[in-house]
Amino acid sequence: MPCACHWTIRGSGLLWFWIICTAPSVAAEPPVAVGYDILIRNGQLVDGLGTAARRADIAIRDGRIQRIGQLKDVTADVSLDAKGLVVCPGFIDLHSHADRGILQHRAAENYVRQGVTTLLCGNCGSSPVDVARFFERVNAEGTGPNIALLIGHGSVREQVMGRANRRPTPAELARMQHLVRSAMRAGAAGLSTSLRYGPGAYAEADEIVALARHIAPFGGFYATHMRDEGTRILEAIEEALLIGRKAGVPVHISHHKISSVSAFGLTRQTLARIDRARNAGHDVSLDQYPYGAGSGGVSLYAPQWSLAGGLDAFRKRIQDASQLAAIHKSVKELLIRKLYAAGQNPADVQATHTALSRIQIARARHDERIEGQNLVQILSSREQQVTLDNGCRLLIELISHGVRGINHTLDTDSGGDVDRVMQYASTCIASDGSVFAFGEGHPHPRSYGCFPRVFAVYVRNRKLLSLEQAIRKMTALPAQRLGHSDRGRVAVGHWADIVVFNPKTMRDTASFSAPHQHAVGVQHVLVNGRFVLRSGKLTADRPGHSLSPPPVAQQP
Numbered sequence: 001m002p003c004a005c006h007w008t009i010r011g012s013g014l015l016w017f018w019i020i021c022t023a024p025s026v027a028a029e030p031p032v033a034v035g036y037d038i039l040i041r042n043g044q045l046v047d048g049l050g051t052a053a054r055r056a057d058i059a060i061r062d063g064r065i066q067r068i069g070q071l072k073d074v075t076a077d078v079s080l081d082a083k084g085l086v087v088c089p090g091f092i093d094l095h096s097h098a099d100r101g102i103l104q105h106r107a108a109e110n111y112v113r114q115g116v117t118t119l120l121c122g123n124c125g126s127s128p129v130d131v132a133r134f135f136e137r138v139n140a141e142g143t144g145p146n147i148a149l150l151i152g153h154g155s156v157r158e159q160v161m162g163r164a165n166r167r168p169t170p171a172e173l174a175r176m177q178h179l180v181r182s183a184m185r186a187g188a189a190g191l192s193t194s195l196r197y198g199p200g201a202y203a204e205a206d207e208i209v210a211l212a213r214h215i216a217p218f219g220g221f222y223a224t225h226m227r228d229e230g231t232r233i234l235e236a237i238e239e240a241l242l243i244g245r246k247a248g249v250p251v252h253i254s255h256h257k258i259s260s261v262s263a264f265g266l267t268r269q270t271l272a273r274i275d276r277a278r279n280a281g282h283d284v285s286l287d288q289y290p291y292g293a294g295s296g297g298v299s300l301y302a303p304q305w306s307l308a309g310g311l312d313a314f315r316k317r318i319q320d321a322s323q324l325a326a327i328h329k330s331v332k333e334l335l336i337r338k339l340y341a342a343g344q345n346p347a348d349v350q351a352t353h354t355a356l357s358r359i360q361i362a363r364a365r366h367d368e369r370i371e372g373q374n375l376v377q378i379l380s381s382r383e384q385q386v387t388l389d390n391g392c393r394l395l396i397e398l399i400s401h402g403v404r405g406i407n408h409t410l411d412t413d414s415g416g417d418v419d420r421v422m423q424y425a426s427t428c429i430a431s432d433g434s435v436f437a438f439g440e441g442h443p444h445p446r447s448y449g450c451f452p453r454v455f456a457v458y459v460r461n462r463k464l465l466s467l468e469q470a471i472r473k474m475t476a477l478p479a480q481r482l483g484h485s486d487r488g489r490v491a492v493g494h495w496a497d498i499v500v501f502n503p504k505t506m507r508d509t510a511s512f513s514a515p516h517q518h519a520v521g522v523q524h525v526l527v528n529g530r531f532v533l534r535s536g537k538l539t540a541d542r543p544g545h546s547l548s549p550p551p552v553a554q555q556p
Protein backbone atom coordinates (compact mmCIF):
# COMPACT_ATOMS: atom_id res chain seq x y z
CA MET A 1 0.00 0.00 0.00
CA PRO A 2 1.46 3.39 -0.91
CA CYS A 3 1.98 5.09 2.37
CA ALA A 4 1.77 8.59 0.98
CA CYS A 5 -1.97 8.45 1.45
CA HIS A 6 -1.36 8.26 5.18
CA TRP A 7 -0.43 11.84 5.29
CA THR A 8 -3.10 13.26 3.03
CA ILE A 9 -6.39 11.65 3.86
CA ARG A 10 -6.42 11.87 7.63
CA GLY A 11 -9.94 12.68 8.72
CA SER A 12 -11.75 10.74 6.03
CA GLY A 13 -13.53 8.12 8.09
CA LEU A 14 -14.16 5.52 5.43
CA LEU A 15 -10.64 5.63 4.03
CA TRP A 16 -9.19 5.50 7.51
CA PHE A 17 -11.20 2.42 8.17
CA TRP A 18 -9.80 0.88 5.01
CA ILE A 19 -6.24 1.81 5.91
CA ILE A 20 -6.56 0.49 9.43
CA CYS A 21 -8.02 -2.76 8.18
CA THR A 22 -5.56 -3.26 5.35
CA ALA A 23 -2.33 -1.70 6.59
CA PRO A 24 0.43 -4.19 7.32
CA SER A 25 1.48 -4.06 10.95
CA VAL A 26 4.96 -3.01 9.86
CA ALA A 27 4.49 0.01 7.62
CA ALA A 28 6.65 0.59 4.58
CA GLU A 29 9.10 3.50 4.59
CA PRO A 30 7.41 6.82 3.89
CA PRO A 31 8.47 8.44 0.62
CA VAL A 32 10.29 11.31 2.29
CA ALA A 33 12.21 11.35 5.54
CA VAL A 34 9.97 12.85 8.20
CA GLY A 35 10.43 13.57 11.83
CA TYR A 36 8.05 12.28 14.45
CA ASP A 37 6.78 13.69 17.68
CA ILE A 38 7.68 10.67 19.77
CA LEU A 39 9.73 7.58 19.14
CA ILE A 40 9.64 4.66 21.58
CA ARG A 41 12.57 2.33 20.93
CA ASN A 42 13.57 -1.16 21.96
CA GLY A 43 10.39 -2.03 23.84
CA GLN A 44 8.62 -5.36 24.05
CA LEU A 45 5.60 -4.53 21.93
CA VAL A 46 2.32 -6.17 22.93
CA ASP A 47 -0.33 -5.24 20.37
CA GLY A 48 -3.44 -5.86 22.50
CA LEU A 49 -4.87 -8.69 20.41
CA GLY A 50 -3.19 -11.42 22.43
CA THR A 51 -0.32 -11.82 19.93
CA ALA A 52 3.07 -12.73 21.44
CA ALA A 53 5.27 -9.81 22.47
CA ARG A 54 8.00 -8.83 20.02
CA ARG A 55 10.75 -6.26 19.99
CA ALA A 56 9.74 -3.22 17.97
CA ASP A 57 9.96 0.57 17.87
CA ILE A 58 6.95 2.80 17.37
CA ALA A 59 6.80 6.30 15.92
CA ILE A 60 4.02 8.72 16.78
CA ARG A 61 2.95 11.97 15.16
CA ASP A 62 -0.18 14.10 15.40
CA GLY A 63 -1.62 11.84 18.06
CA ARG A 64 -1.51 8.66 16.00
CA ILE A 65 0.80 5.70 15.65
CA GLN A 66 2.50 6.23 12.29
CA ARG A 67 5.05 3.45 12.07
CA ILE A 68 5.95 0.22 13.84
CA GLY A 69 9.07 -1.88 13.30
CA GLN A 70 12.84 -1.63 13.46
CA LEU A 71 12.96 2.11 12.93
CA LYS A 72 16.52 3.13 12.27
CA ASP A 73 17.48 6.58 11.00
CA VAL A 74 14.25 8.05 12.25
CA THR A 75 14.21 11.37 14.03
CA ALA A 76 11.74 12.50 16.66
CA ASP A 77 11.34 15.39 19.06
CA VAL A 78 11.26 12.94 21.96
CA SER A 79 12.99 9.57 21.87
CA LEU A 80 12.48 7.08 24.70
CA ASP A 81 14.45 3.94 25.33
CA ALA A 82 12.01 1.23 26.46
CA LYS A 83 14.55 -1.58 26.81
CA GLY A 84 13.20 -4.17 29.25
CA LEU A 85 9.78 -2.50 29.27
CA VAL A 86 6.46 -3.48 27.76
CA VAL A 87 4.91 -1.07 25.26
CA CYS A 88 1.22 -1.70 24.79
CA PRO A 89 -2.11 0.05 24.23
CA GLY A 90 -3.34 2.17 27.13
CA PHE A 91 -5.83 0.38 29.35
CA ILE A 92 -9.54 0.96 28.75
CA ASP A 93 -11.55 0.77 31.95
CA LEU A 94 -15.12 -0.20 31.06
CA HIS A 95 -16.39 0.19 34.59
CA SER A 96 -15.64 3.49 36.26
CA HIS A 97 -17.70 5.87 38.37
CA ALA A 98 -15.29 8.74 37.69
CA ASP A 99 -18.11 10.90 36.29
CA ARG A 100 -18.67 11.79 39.96
CA GLY A 101 -15.24 13.37 40.43
CA ILE A 102 -13.49 13.86 37.09
CA LEU A 103 -14.38 17.55 36.76
CA GLN A 104 -12.71 18.21 40.14
CA HIS A 105 -9.84 15.75 39.69
CA ARG A 106 -9.14 16.03 35.99
CA ALA A 107 -5.72 14.40 36.03
CA ALA A 108 -7.22 11.15 37.40
CA GLU A 109 -3.79 10.35 38.80
CA ASN A 110 -4.89 7.13 40.50
CA TYR A 111 -5.92 5.78 37.09
CA VAL A 112 -3.08 7.23 35.01
CA ARG A 113 -0.56 5.59 37.35
CA GLN A 114 -2.19 2.26 36.53
CA GLY A 115 -1.79 2.87 32.77
CA VAL A 116 -5.44 3.73 32.12
CA THR A 117 -6.05 5.97 29.10
CA THR A 118 -9.83 5.70 28.74
CA LEU A 119 -12.52 5.59 31.42
CA LEU A 120 -16.06 4.50 30.64
CA CYS A 121 -18.14 6.30 33.26
CA GLY A 122 -21.82 6.28 34.12
CA ASN A 123 -21.99 2.68 35.29
CA CYS A 124 -24.51 0.93 37.54
CA GLY A 125 -27.37 3.17 36.48
CA SER A 126 -25.80 6.38 37.77
CA SER A 127 -24.63 9.13 35.41
CA PRO A 128 -25.10 12.76 34.50
CA VAL A 129 -28.39 12.92 32.59
CA ASP A 130 -27.39 15.87 30.41
CA VAL A 131 -24.60 14.13 28.52
CA ALA A 132 -24.00 17.01 26.11
CA ARG A 133 -23.38 19.37 29.02
CA PHE A 134 -21.14 16.85 30.82
CA PHE A 135 -19.00 16.31 27.72
CA GLU A 136 -18.80 20.05 27.17
CA ARG A 137 -17.41 20.49 30.68
CA VAL A 138 -14.98 17.57 30.23
CA ASN A 139 -13.69 19.10 26.99
CA ALA A 140 -13.49 22.68 28.27
CA GLU A 141 -10.30 21.97 30.22
CA GLY A 142 -9.49 18.40 29.16
CA THR A 143 -8.72 15.40 31.34
CA GLY A 144 -5.89 12.91 31.85
CA PRO A 145 -7.60 9.87 30.33
CA ASN A 146 -10.30 9.99 27.66
CA ILE A 147 -13.83 9.92 29.03
CA ALA A 148 -16.69 7.84 27.60
CA LEU A 149 -20.09 7.65 29.27
CA LEU A 150 -23.08 5.38 29.65
CA ILE A 151 -26.45 6.97 30.35
CA GLY A 152 -27.60 5.69 33.72
CA HIS A 153 -31.13 4.36 33.95
CA GLY A 154 -31.37 5.11 37.67
CA SER A 155 -30.43 8.76 37.13
CA VAL A 156 -32.90 9.12 34.26
CA ARG A 157 -35.65 7.49 36.31
CA GLU A 158 -34.92 9.63 39.35
CA GLN A 159 -35.09 12.80 37.28
CA VAL A 160 -38.50 11.84 35.90
CA MET A 161 -40.15 10.08 38.85
CA GLY A 162 -37.95 10.56 41.92
CA ARG A 163 -37.30 7.47 44.00
CA ALA A 164 -40.82 6.16 43.61
CA ASN A 165 -41.22 2.40 43.96
CA ARG A 166 -43.74 1.81 41.17
CA ARG A 167 -44.11 1.41 37.43
CA PRO A 168 -43.81 4.57 35.31
CA THR A 169 -46.93 6.00 33.72
CA PRO A 170 -46.90 6.06 29.89
CA ALA A 171 -46.05 9.77 30.01
CA GLU A 172 -43.16 9.16 32.42
CA LEU A 173 -41.84 6.34 30.26
CA ALA A 174 -41.98 8.56 27.18
CA ARG A 175 -40.07 11.25 29.06
CA MET A 176 -37.39 8.72 30.06
CA GLN A 177 -37.13 7.48 26.47
CA HIS A 178 -36.63 11.03 25.33
CA LEU A 179 -33.80 11.54 27.84
CA VAL A 180 -32.10 8.29 26.78
CA ARG A 181 -32.33 9.24 23.09
CA SER A 182 -30.91 12.70 23.80
CA ALA A 183 -28.03 11.14 25.73
CA MET A 184 -27.25 8.79 22.86
CA ARG A 185 -27.36 11.66 20.38
CA ALA A 186 -24.89 13.51 22.58
CA GLY A 187 -22.48 10.58 22.39
CA ALA A 188 -23.29 8.12 25.18
CA ALA A 189 -22.01 4.60 24.56
CA GLY A 190 -25.11 2.84 25.84
CA LEU A 191 -27.43 2.40 28.79
CA SER A 192 -26.42 1.19 32.25
CA THR A 193 -28.61 -0.13 35.03
CA SER A 194 -28.33 -1.19 38.60
CA LEU A 195 -31.32 -3.40 39.28
CA ARG A 196 -29.89 -4.16 42.72
CA TYR A 197 -30.05 -0.63 44.15
CA GLY A 198 -32.89 1.87 44.10
CA PRO A 199 -34.13 3.65 42.09
CA GLY A 200 -33.17 1.21 39.33
CA ALA A 201 -34.30 -1.72 41.46
CA TYR A 202 -37.90 -0.42 41.26
CA ALA A 203 -37.94 -1.06 37.50
CA GLU A 204 -39.21 -4.24 35.92
CA ALA A 205 -37.60 -5.75 32.84
CA ASP A 206 -40.16 -4.32 30.41
CA GLU A 207 -39.27 -0.77 31.46
CA ILE A 208 -35.59 -1.42 30.69
CA VAL A 209 -36.47 -3.01 27.35
CA ALA A 210 -38.56 0.04 26.44
CA LEU A 211 -35.54 2.28 27.12
CA ALA A 212 -32.84 0.02 25.68
CA ARG A 213 -34.71 -0.05 22.36
CA HIS A 214 -33.73 3.59 22.02
CA ILE A 215 -30.01 2.87 22.24
CA ALA A 216 -30.13 0.21 19.50
CA PRO A 217 -30.24 2.63 16.52
CA PHE A 218 -27.07 4.28 17.83
CA GLY A 219 -25.14 1.02 18.15
CA GLY A 220 -25.24 1.29 21.97
CA PHE A 221 -24.92 -1.58 24.42
CA TYR A 222 -26.70 -2.47 27.63
CA ALA A 223 -24.46 -2.72 30.74
CA THR A 224 -25.99 -4.05 33.91
CA HIS A 225 -25.33 -4.45 37.59
CA MET A 226 -27.69 -7.37 37.76
CA ARG A 227 -30.65 -7.69 40.09
CA ASP A 228 -28.88 -10.36 42.10
CA GLU A 229 -25.27 -11.56 42.41
CA GLY A 230 -25.89 -14.22 45.01
CA THR A 231 -28.25 -17.14 45.30
CA ARG A 232 -30.54 -15.81 42.52
CA ILE A 233 -27.84 -14.85 40.05
CA LEU A 234 -29.00 -17.30 37.38
CA GLU A 235 -32.42 -15.63 37.22
CA ALA A 236 -30.65 -12.28 37.06
CA ILE A 237 -28.56 -13.42 34.08
CA GLU A 238 -31.72 -14.59 32.32
CA GLU A 239 -33.27 -11.17 32.86
CA ALA A 240 -30.18 -9.39 31.46
CA LEU A 241 -30.12 -11.63 28.38
CA LEU A 242 -33.86 -11.24 27.85
CA ILE A 243 -33.59 -7.45 27.97
CA GLY A 244 -30.77 -7.54 25.41
CA ARG A 245 -32.64 -9.89 23.09
CA LYS A 246 -35.93 -7.99 23.23
CA ALA A 247 -34.26 -4.61 22.74
CA GLY A 248 -31.87 -5.93 20.08
CA VAL A 249 -28.70 -4.74 21.82
CA PRO A 250 -25.45 -6.32 23.07
CA VAL A 251 -25.33 -7.12 26.79
CA HIS A 252 -22.44 -6.39 29.11
CA ILE A 253 -22.51 -7.88 32.62
CA SER A 254 -20.85 -5.51 35.08
CA HIS A 255 -18.38 -6.61 37.80
CA HIS A 256 -19.32 -10.25 37.48
CA LYS A 257 -18.95 -12.05 40.81
CA ILE A 258 -20.70 -14.14 43.41
CA SER A 259 -21.33 -11.89 46.39
CA SER A 260 -22.94 -14.41 48.73
CA VAL A 261 -20.77 -16.95 50.50
CA SER A 262 -23.53 -19.53 50.30
CA ALA A 263 -23.63 -19.23 46.48
CA PHE A 264 -19.93 -19.68 45.77
CA GLY A 265 -19.23 -21.73 42.67
CA LEU A 266 -22.24 -20.52 40.67
CA THR A 267 -19.99 -18.89 38.05
CA ARG A 268 -19.68 -22.38 36.55
CA GLN A 269 -23.32 -22.00 35.53
CA THR A 270 -23.29 -18.28 34.75
CA LEU A 271 -20.34 -18.55 32.37
CA ALA A 272 -21.85 -21.62 30.71
CA ARG A 273 -25.07 -19.65 30.21
CA ILE A 274 -23.17 -16.71 28.71
CA ASP A 275 -21.39 -19.14 26.39
CA ARG A 276 -24.73 -20.53 25.21
CA ALA A 277 -26.02 -17.02 24.51
CA ARG A 278 -22.85 -16.13 22.60
CA ASN A 279 -23.00 -19.34 20.58
CA ALA A 280 -26.58 -18.48 19.70
CA GLY A 281 -25.33 -15.20 18.23
CA HIS A 282 -26.03 -12.80 21.09
CA ASP A 283 -23.15 -10.38 21.70
CA VAL A 284 -22.50 -10.75 25.45
CA SER A 285 -19.42 -9.65 27.39
CA LEU A 286 -18.52 -8.95 31.00
CA ASP A 287 -16.06 -7.21 33.26
CA GLN A 288 -14.42 -7.95 36.59
CA TYR A 289 -12.16 -6.40 39.21
CA PRO A 290 -9.44 -8.67 40.59
CA TYR A 291 -10.22 -8.63 44.31
CA GLY A 292 -11.76 -10.78 46.98
CA ALA A 293 -14.09 -8.03 48.11
CA GLY A 294 -16.70 -5.79 46.59
CA SER A 295 -17.86 -2.33 47.55
CA GLY A 296 -21.04 -0.31 47.60
CA GLY A 297 -23.61 1.36 49.78
CA VAL A 298 -24.47 -0.71 52.86
CA SER A 299 -28.07 0.06 51.91
CA LEU A 300 -27.93 -3.09 49.81
CA TYR A 301 -28.61 -4.98 53.03
CA ALA A 302 -31.96 -3.22 53.49
CA PRO A 303 -35.11 -4.41 51.72
CA GLN A 304 -35.83 -2.23 48.67
CA TRP A 305 -39.29 -1.19 49.90
CA SER A 306 -37.72 0.36 52.99
CA LEU A 307 -35.61 2.70 50.83
CA ALA A 308 -38.42 3.90 48.56
CA GLY A 309 -38.45 7.69 48.64
CA GLY A 310 -34.79 7.87 49.68
CA LEU A 311 -32.89 7.95 52.97
CA ASP A 312 -35.19 10.47 54.66
CA ALA A 313 -38.07 8.10 54.11
CA PHE A 314 -35.94 5.23 55.47
CA ARG A 315 -35.15 7.24 58.62
CA LYS A 316 -38.87 7.83 59.16
CA ARG A 317 -39.68 4.16 58.70
CA ILE A 318 -37.21 3.03 61.35
CA GLN A 319 -38.94 5.32 63.87
CA ASP A 320 -41.98 3.09 63.54
CA ALA A 321 -41.64 -0.08 65.66
CA SER A 322 -43.46 -2.45 63.33
CA GLN A 323 -41.64 -1.22 60.22
CA LEU A 324 -38.33 -1.37 62.08
CA ALA A 325 -39.06 -4.97 63.06
CA ALA A 326 -39.80 -5.86 59.43
CA ILE A 327 -36.59 -4.18 58.24
CA HIS A 328 -34.58 -5.92 60.98
CA LYS A 329 -35.98 -9.31 59.95
CA SER A 330 -35.15 -8.71 56.31
CA VAL A 331 -31.60 -7.46 57.04
CA LYS A 332 -31.03 -10.52 59.19
CA GLU A 333 -32.18 -12.91 56.49
CA LEU A 334 -29.96 -11.27 53.91
CA LEU A 335 -26.96 -11.26 56.25
CA ILE A 336 -27.38 -14.97 56.78
CA ARG A 337 -27.74 -15.62 53.04
CA LYS A 338 -24.78 -13.42 52.08
CA LEU A 339 -22.23 -13.77 54.82
CA TYR A 340 -22.60 -17.24 56.27
CA ALA A 341 -21.36 -20.28 54.41
CA ALA A 342 -24.03 -22.89 53.69
CA GLY A 343 -24.78 -24.91 56.80
CA GLN A 344 -23.24 -22.44 59.25
CA ASN A 345 -25.27 -21.65 62.30
CA PRO A 346 -25.83 -17.97 63.23
CA ALA A 347 -25.96 -19.09 66.87
CA ASP A 348 -22.34 -20.17 66.55
CA VAL A 349 -20.36 -17.22 67.97
CA GLN A 350 -17.31 -17.84 65.83
CA ALA A 351 -19.38 -18.05 62.62
CA THR A 352 -21.12 -14.78 63.50
CA HIS A 353 -17.79 -13.16 64.24
CA THR A 354 -16.44 -14.24 60.85
CA ALA A 355 -19.60 -13.16 59.04
CA LEU A 356 -19.77 -9.68 60.58
CA SER A 357 -16.07 -9.04 60.05
CA ARG A 358 -16.74 -9.37 56.31
CA ILE A 359 -18.32 -5.89 56.24
CA GLN A 360 -15.84 -3.02 56.45
CA ILE A 361 -16.72 0.69 56.37
CA ALA A 362 -15.40 2.64 53.36
CA ARG A 363 -17.01 6.04 53.78
CA ALA A 364 -18.94 7.37 56.78
CA ARG A 365 -19.34 11.13 56.55
CA HIS A 366 -21.22 11.27 59.87
CA ASP A 367 -18.35 9.61 61.77
CA GLU A 368 -14.98 9.31 60.02
CA ARG A 369 -13.50 7.38 62.96
CA ILE A 370 -15.24 4.21 61.83
CA GLU A 371 -13.86 4.36 58.27
CA GLY A 372 -11.71 1.29 57.71
CA GLN A 373 -13.27 -0.62 60.62
CA ASN A 374 -15.43 -3.71 60.26
CA LEU A 375 -18.71 -4.40 62.08
CA VAL A 376 -17.02 -6.52 64.74
CA GLN A 377 -14.53 -3.75 65.54
CA ILE A 378 -17.28 -1.15 65.75
CA LEU A 379 -19.41 -3.33 68.06
CA SER A 380 -16.37 -4.04 70.24
CA SER A 381 -15.45 -0.36 70.48
CA ARG A 382 -18.99 0.26 71.73
CA GLU A 383 -18.62 -2.60 74.18
CA GLN A 384 -21.49 -4.47 72.58
CA GLN A 385 -21.60 -8.21 72.14
CA VAL A 386 -20.89 -9.60 68.69
CA THR A 387 -24.27 -11.12 67.94
CA LEU A 388 -26.27 -11.27 64.74
CA ASP A 389 -29.01 -9.02 66.14
CA ASN A 390 -26.50 -6.40 67.29
CA GLY A 391 -24.91 -6.59 63.85
CA CYS A 392 -28.32 -5.97 62.24
CA ARG A 393 -29.05 -3.01 64.51
CA LEU A 394 -25.67 -1.50 63.67
CA LEU A 395 -26.20 -2.03 59.95
CA ILE A 396 -29.60 -0.33 60.05
CA GLU A 397 -28.02 2.63 61.82
CA LEU A 398 -25.24 2.80 59.19
CA ILE A 399 -27.76 2.52 56.35
CA SER A 400 -29.66 5.48 57.80
CA HIS A 401 -26.44 7.54 57.55
CA GLY A 402 -25.84 6.59 53.90
CA VAL A 403 -22.58 4.79 54.69
CA ARG A 404 -20.57 2.99 51.98
CA GLY A 405 -18.98 -0.33 52.76
CA ILE A 406 -16.52 -2.91 51.50
CA ASN A 407 -17.91 -6.41 51.46
CA HIS A 408 -15.31 -9.13 51.89
CA THR A 409 -17.48 -11.84 50.45
CA LEU A 410 -15.99 -12.90 47.12
CA ASP A 411 -14.43 -16.28 46.67
CA THR A 412 -10.71 -15.93 45.95
CA ASP A 413 -9.78 -19.50 46.73
CA SER A 414 -7.72 -21.15 44.00
CA GLY A 415 -10.06 -22.25 41.28
CA GLY A 416 -12.87 -20.19 42.81
CA ASP A 417 -15.22 -17.71 41.18
CA VAL A 418 -12.76 -14.81 40.81
CA ASP A 419 -10.24 -17.09 39.04
CA ARG A 420 -12.90 -18.66 36.85
CA VAL A 421 -14.26 -15.31 35.67
CA MET A 422 -10.72 -13.98 35.17
CA GLN A 423 -9.82 -16.84 32.84
CA TYR A 424 -13.01 -16.54 30.78
CA ALA A 425 -12.13 -15.24 27.30
CA SER A 426 -14.81 -12.52 27.12
CA THR A 427 -14.00 -10.97 30.52
CA CYS A 428 -12.55 -7.45 30.47
CA ILE A 429 -10.63 -6.09 33.46
CA ALA A 430 -12.37 -3.04 34.90
CA SER A 431 -12.01 -1.16 38.17
CA ASP A 432 -15.49 -0.19 39.40
CA GLY A 433 -13.51 2.64 40.99
CA SER A 434 -13.55 6.40 40.91
CA VAL A 435 -11.44 9.55 41.29
CA PHE A 436 -11.28 11.57 44.50
CA ALA A 437 -8.94 13.64 46.60
CA PHE A 438 -5.88 11.64 47.64
CA GLY A 439 -6.40 10.42 51.21
CA GLU A 440 -10.15 11.07 51.35
CA GLY A 441 -12.26 8.33 52.94
CA HIS A 442 -11.35 4.64 52.95
CA PRO A 443 -12.14 3.47 49.42
CA HIS A 444 -11.82 0.01 47.95
CA PRO A 445 -8.19 -0.31 46.76
CA ARG A 446 -9.34 -1.13 43.21
CA SER A 447 -9.40 2.61 42.38
CA TYR A 448 -5.62 2.61 42.77
CA GLY A 449 -4.55 -0.91 41.95
CA CYS A 450 -6.97 -2.79 39.70
CA PHE A 451 -4.90 -3.11 36.54
CA PRO A 452 -1.37 -3.50 38.01
CA ARG A 453 -2.74 -6.11 40.41
CA VAL A 454 -3.66 -8.36 37.49
CA PHE A 455 0.00 -8.39 36.40
CA ALA A 456 1.35 -8.87 39.92
CA VAL A 457 -1.05 -11.57 41.09
CA TYR A 458 -2.60 -13.29 38.08
CA VAL A 459 0.26 -13.06 35.55
CA ARG A 460 3.47 -13.20 37.63
CA ASN A 461 2.59 -14.96 40.89
CA ARG A 462 -0.17 -17.35 39.96
CA LYS A 463 0.40 -17.63 36.21
CA LEU A 464 -3.32 -17.85 35.46
CA LEU A 465 -2.96 -15.51 32.49
CA SER A 466 -0.13 -14.76 30.10
CA LEU A 467 1.05 -11.17 29.86
CA GLU A 468 -0.51 -10.90 26.41
CA GLN A 469 -3.87 -12.34 27.54
CA ALA A 470 -4.01 -9.93 30.46
CA ILE A 471 -3.28 -6.96 28.20
CA ARG A 472 -5.94 -8.06 25.71
CA LYS A 473 -8.53 -7.98 28.51
CA MET A 474 -7.57 -4.34 29.20
CA THR A 475 -7.23 -3.07 25.63
CA ALA A 476 -8.54 -4.65 22.41
CA LEU A 477 -11.41 -6.46 24.14
CA PRO A 478 -12.91 -3.39 25.85
CA ALA A 479 -12.23 -1.27 22.70
CA GLN A 480 -14.30 -3.77 20.76
CA ARG A 481 -17.13 -3.46 23.29
CA LEU A 482 -17.03 0.33 22.85
CA GLY A 483 -16.98 -0.03 19.07
CA HIS A 484 -13.72 1.87 18.63
CA SER A 485 -11.78 0.43 15.71
CA ASP A 486 -8.92 2.92 16.13
CA ARG A 487 -8.11 2.40 19.82
CA GLY A 488 -7.13 -0.52 22.02
CA ARG A 489 -4.38 -1.82 19.75
CA VAL A 490 -0.89 -0.82 18.82
CA ALA A 491 -1.39 -0.59 15.06
CA VAL A 492 -0.54 1.92 12.37
CA GLY A 493 -3.23 4.58 12.13
CA HIS A 494 -4.50 3.99 15.67
CA TRP A 495 -4.64 6.73 18.26
CA ALA A 496 -1.49 6.73 20.36
CA ASP A 497 -2.98 5.79 23.72
CA ILE A 498 0.09 3.98 24.98
CA VAL A 499 1.43 2.67 28.28
CA VAL A 500 5.05 1.72 28.89
CA PHE A 501 5.59 -0.35 32.01
CA ASN A 502 8.03 -2.68 33.70
CA PRO A 503 6.53 -6.19 33.58
CA LYS A 504 8.76 -7.32 36.46
CA THR A 505 7.81 -4.61 38.96
CA MET A 506 4.30 -3.53 37.90
CA ARG A 507 2.12 -4.00 40.97
CA ASP A 508 -0.59 -2.53 43.16
CA THR A 509 0.35 -1.20 46.57
CA ALA A 510 -3.09 -0.09 47.77
CA SER A 511 -4.59 -2.47 50.33
CA PHE A 512 -7.86 -2.75 52.23
CA SER A 513 -6.18 -1.34 55.32
CA ALA A 514 -4.21 1.40 53.49
CA PRO A 515 -5.99 2.13 50.22
CA HIS A 516 -4.53 5.53 49.28
CA GLN A 517 -1.35 4.28 47.61
CA HIS A 518 -0.48 4.61 43.95
CA ALA A 519 0.50 1.62 41.84
CA VAL A 520 4.14 1.23 40.80
CA GLY A 521 5.85 0.08 37.61
CA VAL A 522 4.23 2.34 35.00
CA GLN A 523 6.89 4.55 33.35
CA HIS A 524 5.12 6.49 30.61
CA VAL A 525 1.49 6.99 29.62
CA LEU A 526 0.40 8.71 26.41
CA VAL A 527 -3.16 9.80 25.72
CA ASN A 528 -3.89 10.84 22.13
CA GLY A 529 -0.14 10.99 21.54
CA ARG A 530 0.64 13.28 24.50
CA PHE A 531 2.28 12.49 27.82
CA VAL A 532 0.15 12.38 30.93
CA LEU A 533 2.86 10.42 32.76
CA ARG A 534 6.50 10.76 31.74
CA SER A 535 9.33 8.86 33.44
CA GLY A 536 7.04 8.17 36.36
CA LYS A 537 6.03 11.83 36.81
CA LEU A 538 2.56 13.21 36.24
CA THR A 539 2.55 15.98 33.61
CA ALA A 540 0.32 19.06 33.61
CA ASP A 541 -1.09 18.16 30.19
CA ARG A 542 -4.78 17.18 29.88
CA PRO A 543 -5.07 15.63 26.40
CA GLY A 544 -8.06 13.43 27.30
CA HIS A 545 -11.47 14.34 25.90
CA SER A 546 -14.94 12.92 25.54
CA LEU A 547 -15.15 9.75 23.46
CA SER A 548 -18.31 8.95 21.60
CA PRO A 549 -19.02 5.76 19.71
CA PRO A 550 -18.38 5.89 15.97
CA PRO A 551 -21.49 6.99 14.09
CA VAL A 552 -23.83 4.26 12.94
CA ALA A 553 -25.03 4.46 9.34
CA GLN A 554 -28.67 5.26 10.00
CA GLN A 555 -29.25 7.23 13.12
CA PRO A 556 -32.71 8.47 13.88
Ligand SMILES: [Zn+2]
Binds near residue numbers: 123124194225254255
Ligand atom coordinates in the same frame (compact mmCIF):
# COMPACT_ATOMS: atom_id res chain seq x y z
ZN1 LIG B 1 -22.36 -1.89 40.32
